[in-house]
Amino acid sequence: MSALENSRAIRAEILTIGNEVLTGRVVNTNAAYIARRLSLVGVSVKRITVVADDEEEIVAAVRESLSRKPEYLITTGGLGPTYDDISMGAIAKAVGLPLKKNELALSWIQQKIRSENAPLTPEREKMAYLPDPSKELDNPVGVAPGAWIEAGGSDHKTIIMVLPGVPAEMEAMLEKHLLPVLLREQRLFVAEREISVSGIFEAALAPYIKKLVRTDSALYVKTHPKGTADKPSILVHVEYASADKQEAERRAEEAIKAVKEEAQRLGATITRHHNEFAAL
Amino acid sequence: MSALENSRAIRAEILTIGNEVLTGRVVNTNAAYIARRLSLVGVSVKRITVVADDEEEIVAAVRESLSRKPEYLITTGGLGPTYDDISMGAIAKAVGLPLKKNELALSWIQQKIRSENAPLTPEREKMAYLPDPSKELDNPVGVAPGAWIEAGGSDHKTIIMVLPGVPAEMEAMLEKHLLPVLLREQRLFVAEREISVSGIFEAALAPYIKKLVRTDSALYVKTHPKGTADKPSILVHVEYASADKQEAERRAEEAIKAVKEEAQRLGATITRHHNEFAAL
Numbered sequence: 098m099s100a101l102e103n104s105r106a107i108r109a110e111i112l113t114i115g116n117e118v119l120t121g122r123v124v125n126t127n128a129a130y131i132a133r134r135l136s137l138v139g140v141s142v143k144r145i146t147v148v149a150d151d152e153e154e155i156v157a158a159v160r161e162s163l164s165r166k167p168e169y170l171i172t173t174g175g176l177g178p179t180y181d182d183i184s185m186g187a188i189a190k191a192v193g194l195p196l197k198k199n200e201l202a203l204s205w206i207q208q209k210i211r212s213e214n215a216p217l218t219p220e221r222e223k224m225a226y227l228p229d230p231s232k233e234l235d236n237p238v239g240v241a242p243g244a245w246i247e248a249g250g251s252d253h254k255t256i257i258m259v260l261p262g263v264p265a266e267m268e269a270m271l272e273k274h275l276l277p278v279l280l281r282e283q284r285l286f287v288a289e290r291e292i293s294v295s296g297i298f299e300a301a302l303a304p305y306i307k308k309l310v311r312t313d314s315a316l317y318v319k320t321h322p323k324g325t326a327d328k329p330s331i332l333v334h335v336e337y338a339s340a341d342k343q344e345a346e347r348r349a350e351e352a353i354k355a356v357k358e359e360a361q362r363l364g365a366t367i368t369r370h371h372n373e374f375a376a377l
Numbered sequence: 378m379s380a381l382e383n384s385r386a387i388r389a390e391i392l393t394i395g396n397e398v399l400t401g402r403v404v405n406t407n408a409a410y411i412a413r414r415l416s417l418v419g420v421s422v423k424r425i426t427v428v429a430d431d432e433e434e435i436v437a438a439v440r441e442s443l444s445r446k447p448e449y450l451i452t453t454g455g456l457g458p459t460y461d462d463i464s465m466g467a468i469a470k471a472v473g474l475p476l477k478k479n480e481l482a483l484s485w486i487q488q489k490i491r492s493e494n495a496p497l498t499p500e501r502e503k504m505a506y507l508p509d510p511s512k513e514l515d516n517p518v519g520v521a522p523g524a525w526i527e528a529g530g531s532d533h534k535t536i537i538m539v540l541p542g543v544p545a546e547m548e549a550m551l552e553k554h555l556l557p558v559l560l561r562e563q564r565l566f567v568a569e570r571e572i573s574v575s576g577i578f579e580a581a582l583a584p585y586i587k588k589l590v591r592t593d594s595a596l597y598v599k600t601h602p603k604g605t606a607d608k609p610s611i612l613v614h615v616e617y618a619s620a621d622k623q624e625a626e627r628r629a630e631e632a633i634k635a636v637k638e639e640a641q642r643l644g645a646t647i648t649r650h651h652n653e654f655a656a657l
Contacts (some may be wrong), residue, residue, distance in 0.1 A: 314400060
């Protein structure tokens with residue numbers, strides 16, 4: 098954490114909107130993902146709240162969060178085309194803004210559904226209605242656009258970032274629209290390393306990686322299972338955030354080396370080793 | 378859900394206390410477990426909140442929850458012996474009760490640590506201090522006792538159930554101290570079935586089970602991986618809750634049969650089949 102000490106303290110809250118989380122049918126991995134990514138860049142998540150797809154509940158939760166004055170409120174869920182996807186309207190209501198058809202957002206939706214030969218139904222058009230004013234956020238993975246809303250009074254500004262609940266969409270939009278902003282605000286660099294590990298299952302490596310990341314919140318490790326049941330392989334992605342570019346690079350290198358050695362100890366072979374440095 | 382329709386609507390909230398969830402190092406599986414178990418018996422989880430191991434945050438979150446008047450508030454985390462385990466004191470403060478040494482809770486702690494030949498340090502003795510009045514809840518798996526607190530004014534009563542954050546301890550205490558109460562309150566029966574499946578991995582069966590449980594909140598399926606990497610096996614446990622004992626039994630039987638057939642289709646053999654009926 099030492100490299101992050103000079104960064105300004107930024108507080109965030111996460112609001113997960115979705116009945117499936119409240120019934121336990123879905124584990125709230127979205128909140129964990131956001132929390133990990135924000136922690137990496139020195140942002141402190143103060144609270145995670147889960148409410149149903151219910152206007153009254155969403156309005157209340159957004160207002161309660163704003164009253165605690167975080168710098169960021171990230172919401173996930175409820176942006177799709179179906180009748181129970183009501184998050185955008187409820188969030189607009191909570192901050193006293195009208196919904197307005199956003200032409201840029203509409204053009205993105207039209208482009209996506211044209212490529213799928215699907216008609217522009219009223220349900221799909223609904224997804225182009227965003228709080229006015231707000232900034233439309235494009236969704237590189239799915240259809241539903243997000244929104245970036247400036248809320249709060251003259252004494253404090255809270256950015257509300259409205260994201261979909263589909264994990265791949267949420268992740269892509271967080272990476273594209275928020276993390277670069279936070280890195281600039283925090284004056285941080287992120288060094289990245291990646292290796293491919295063959296011959297062992299993701300589960301075999303998991304305990305070591307769990308232990309490794311616990312030691313340092315500026316370290317982020319993600320594994321992606323690849324290959325097949327009889328030919329398992331894992332893509333291991335490491336990031337290290339620091340105000341010092343050299344330190345970021347050195348620590349990322351150390352981490353990927355540690356993972357590599359553990360994987361070899363477990364009988365794996367390293368099939369690919371990327372060493373590119375990427376400052377987001 | 379039809380069998381649950383006659384049950385009284387019971388609303389619950391879950392408060393997860395723990396820095397590890399807010400940094401994303403730990404996914405909030407505890408909340409998902411509680412939500413699944415409560416949904417099974419017709420209890421509606423209205424909100425899940427996660428806060429840090431911080432007195433001010435815990436006090437605020439408990440008071441906010443009580444202001445929404447749920448019938449139950451289940452808290453997890455922060456009951457251990459270390460300096461940052463402050464949940465019991467913070468919850469007591471939130472409801473205006475003093476902490477008092479609970480002799481029964483202390484005797485449980487003494488018994489546990491005696492069997493481990495560990496000394497009764499002040500940190501361990503601390504775990505016997507519970508809100509007064511409250512009912513001590515024994516922990517069949519670990520050391521830290523929980524508490525059952527009656528909170529709220531003359532117009533509404535909220536039961537606050539304070540549980541540890543270690544999943545196995547939390548689960549055992551929820552099963553022992555809360556679910557039987559809810560089943561009685563809701564006048565529900567739970568039928569159970571169990572099979573052992575050999576020759577396939579848990580992951581192979583997971584998509585089918587995920588689909589199966591989505592259809593019916595009165596159905597609960599839990600799988601436990603057993604065996605080894607070259608000799609995998611899975612223990613499949615099914616529960617069905619209904620006001621009608623016969624219906625509970627019939628539906629549990631249908632569900633275990635469906636799992637059995639899918640497992641066989643995937644190439645597994647069924648090695649054990651328990652048919653006992655258990656009304657909790």
